[in-house]
Amino acid sequence: MTAPLLEIDRLDIGFGPLSAVRGASLQVRRGETHCLVGESGCGKSVTALAVMGLLARNATRNAVSMRFDGQELMGLDEKAMSRLRGDRMAMIFQEPMTSLNPAYTVGSQMAEVMLRHRGGTRRAALDRAAELLAKVRITSPGMRLGQYPHQLSGGLRQRVMIAMALMCSPELLIADEPTTALDVTVQAQILRLLADLQKDLGLAILLITHDLGVVARTAHHVSVMYAGQVVETAPVADLFANPMHPYTRGLLSCVPVPGKVRPGDPLGSIPGMVPRVEHAFAGCAFRQRCDLARPDCAGTIPRRDFAPGHDYLCQIEPAALVTA
Amino acid sequence: MKPVSKLGLWIGAFIVGFTLFLAIFAPLLVTHDPFAQDLSRRLIPPFWMDNGGLTHPLGTDQLGRDYLARLIYGARISMLIGILTMVASGLLGTAMGVIGGFYGGRIDDFVLFAITARLSIPLILVALAVVALVGSSLTVVVATLGLLLWDRFAVVARVATMQVRTLDFVAAAWAAGCSRSHILLREVLPNILSPLAVVATLEMALAILLEAALSFLGLGVPPPLPSWGLMIAEAKDYMFFSPWVIMVPGLSLAVLVFGINLLGDGLRDLLRTGRTT
Numbered sequence: 098m099t100a101p102l103l104e105i106d107r108l109d110i111g112f113g114p115l116s117a118v119r120g121a122s123l124q125v126r127r128g129e130t131h132c133l134v135g136e137s138g139c140g141k142s143v144t145a146l147a148v149m150g151l152l153a154r155n156a157t158r159n160a161v162s163m164r165f166d167g168q169e170l171m172g173l174d175e176k177a178m179s180r181l182r183g184d185r186m187a188m189i190f191q192e193p194m195t196s197l198n199p200a201y202t203v204g205s206q207m208a209e210v211m212l213r214h215r216g217g218t219r220r221a222a223l224d225r226a227a228e229l230l231a232k233v234r235i236t237s238p239g240m241r242l243g244q245y246p247h248q249l250s251g252g253l254r255q256r257v258m259i260a261m262a263l264m265c266s267p268e269l270l271i272a273d274e275p276t277t278a279l280d281v282t283v284q285a286q287i288l289r290l291l292a293d294l295q296k297d298l299g300l301a302i303l304l305i306t307h308d309l310g311v312v313a314r315t316a317h318h319v320s321v322m323y324a325g326q327v328v329e330t331a332p333v334a335d336l337f338a339n340p341m342h343p344y345t346r347g348l349l350s351c352v353p354v355p356g357k358v359r360p361g362d363p364l365g366s367i368p369g370m371v372p373r374v375e376h377a378f379a380g381c382a383f384r385q386r387c388d389l390a391r392p393d394c395a396g397t398i399p400r401r402d403f404a405p406g407h408d409y410l411c412q413i414e415p416a417a418l419v420t421a
Numbered sequence: 422m423k424p425v426s427k428l429g430l431w432i433g434a435f436i437v438g439f440t441l442f443l444a445i446f447a448p449l450l451v452t453h454d455p456f457a458q459d460l461s462r463r464l465i466p467p468f469w470m471d472n473g474g475l476t477h478p479l480g481t482d483q484l485g486r487d488y489l490a491r492l493i494y495g496a497r498i499s500m501l502i503g504i505l506t507m508v509a510s511g512l513l514g515t516a517m518g519v520i521g522g523f524y525g526g527r528i529d530d531f532v533l534f535a536i537t538a539r540l541s542i543p544l545i546l547v548a549l550a551v552v553a554l555v556g557s558s559l560t561v562v563v564a565t566l567g568l569l570l571w572d573r574f575a576v577v578a579r580v581a582t583m584q585v586r587t588l589d590f591v592a593a594a595w596a597a598g599c600s601r602s603h604i605l606l607r608e609v610l611p612n613i614l615s616p617l618a619v620v621a622t623l624e625m626a627l628a629i630l631l632e633a634a635l636s637f638l639g640l641g642v643p644p645p646l647p648s649w650g651l652m653i654a655e656a657k658d659y660m661f662f663s664p665w666v667i668m669v670p671g672l673s674l675a676v677l678v679f680g681i682n683l684l685g686d687g688l689r690d691l692l693r694t695g696r697t698t
Contacts, residue, residue: 151595154526183597190596196589200611209607210597258593 101126102301108160110143116374117143119325130302132312135322141305145271149188150178184214187262191274193254197246203257204242210264229260252283271303288315309352321345324374324382331407341409341418343387430687436680443493444500453487455494455647460485464663491647498648499629506628507621509567514574522582539572552640559642566628577620581613615692622685626678633674649674
């Protein structure tokens with residue numbers, strides 16, 4: 098197997114006394130989509146921002162290592178980082194309505210990215226922009242280039258964002274909830290588009306979402322985050338077939354499955370709420386909400402292997418969990 | 422949109438545009454030298470009064486200078502001071518506001534302190550003191566007013582920047598590898614220009630009034646330059662027998678300031694309704 102394009106090893110992010118991400122590790126390979134799932138505030142988005150070096154000034158970032166195509170990102174200076182951003186790694190955001198600058202036309206915003214990283218003439222950059230707009234299946238791209246963001250619908254804007262992210266042919270695309278703000282039909286179109294682009298361009302995609310439906314449709318690998326930790330990592334089929342961590346199981350039981358859940362049956366829910374995690378926090382963050390919690394859940398939690406590429410963070414052995 | 426506010430915008434734009442036209446083409450419009458004195462023809466009334474004539478449509482002042490010519494050249498001074506002060510204070514205030522709002526923390530504390538300090542300074546008094554110390558000239562008046570009127574620009578720019586800074590397209594610009602100066606100048610600044618345009622009109626009106634006040638007190642532009650404030654000051658001794666000498670520049674000043682304010686109000690309504698779509 099080839100080396101992963103992005104390799105995060107034990108990333109820690111803190112905001113003052115609070116710990117947002119604790120020892121998160123994950124790997125994204127070329128041509129693959131890695132989904133990062135979890136509820137609001139579990140640290141998905143800050144993980145993505147940490148990769149791009151875009152954390153707010155009051156945040157602290159630490160990691161054993163964070164490599165992009167073999168290059169260590171930790172300790173890389175701002176100048177080198179901004180050369181990578183938008184060129185070899187690109188990011189798209191959740192809100193297509195506000196992600197484009199209202200003061201410029203679509204064309205000039207797209208050309209700007211190209212001119213910044215690759216130089217060349219404005220004409221060439223605009224041609225490239227038109228080509229990419231066609232690639233994200235926007236009709237009459239030449240006309241769209243001259244339009245302002247407020248003249249486009251949400252779905253169109255998200256396509257423009259994706260096209261803009263692809264201007265310099267990045268190797269890694271980080272998508273932070275790219276479809277959350279869109280309605281379901283448009284959402285399906287955008288996800289299909291991302292999958293097709295990935296096939297064409299060999300993109301590595303780190304997709305952040307809280308929607309397990311999106312995960313099932315797009316992911317190759319999944320990491321489930323809870324309270325700043327990656328509690329389970331698995332190939333997507335494995336995760337849905339054999340969820341190990343009690344939190345993953347809880348999440349999956351919240352989703353109605355046609356055929357399995359009868360109409361009228363209550364949906365699953367996870368009792369309690371996410372604890373406030375400070376730096377000194379020890380033990381499993383899920384133990385107050387977990388049916389299987391034991392006294393030793395307050396101690397150090399081991400990472401256990403269930404199958405190749407499938408591991409989880411829990412006190413309970415695989416054999417005991419499978420029967421639970 | 423209400424038709425009334427649109428009407429105001431057009432009236433304001435017409436008044437300001439017309440004054441600007443007078444100011445720019447002053448030498449082509451006047452038939453008399455505004456500085457030429459003729460004591461034999463002093464205090465001639467304007468054309469609508471008895472003894473008035475069309476040789477001097479607005480009459481002459483106490484030194485026999487053509488009043489229309491002086492009024493038109495006075496528009497030049499008013500507009501020059503209004504625009505230059507607006508630009509100078511606008512640049513200073515916007516720069517401070519944007520930097521404070523964008524960086525936050527210590528830098529913002531400093532900007533806020535500067536704004537507070539500036540607000541505690543009485544305008545006229547400082548302007549008087551500076552002019553009294555340095556002497557009066559057009560440059561001194563513009564520099565003094567420019568250094569005093571930036572506070573509203575800074576307040577508005579700072580708050581608008583704080584709002585724009587958190588929007589996703591700024592984050593997207595960072596993610597696209599844009600530099601800090603690019604984000605300040607090309608992402609943030611264009612999106613805060615509309616409130617600043619409204620402030621600019623208000624500050625321009627204020628600058629014109631302050632110049633008139635300083636000139637009236639004898640500390641603005643030095644005579645014989647035909648400033649409207651100076652014309653009012655020189656006319657005050659004759660106001661009981663020749664009331665038009667004080668009415669003409671006074672009314673002009675009031676109409677111009679009124680026009681600028683109408684323009685600012687109309688602009689605000691126009692930009693606000695443009696925003697909600």
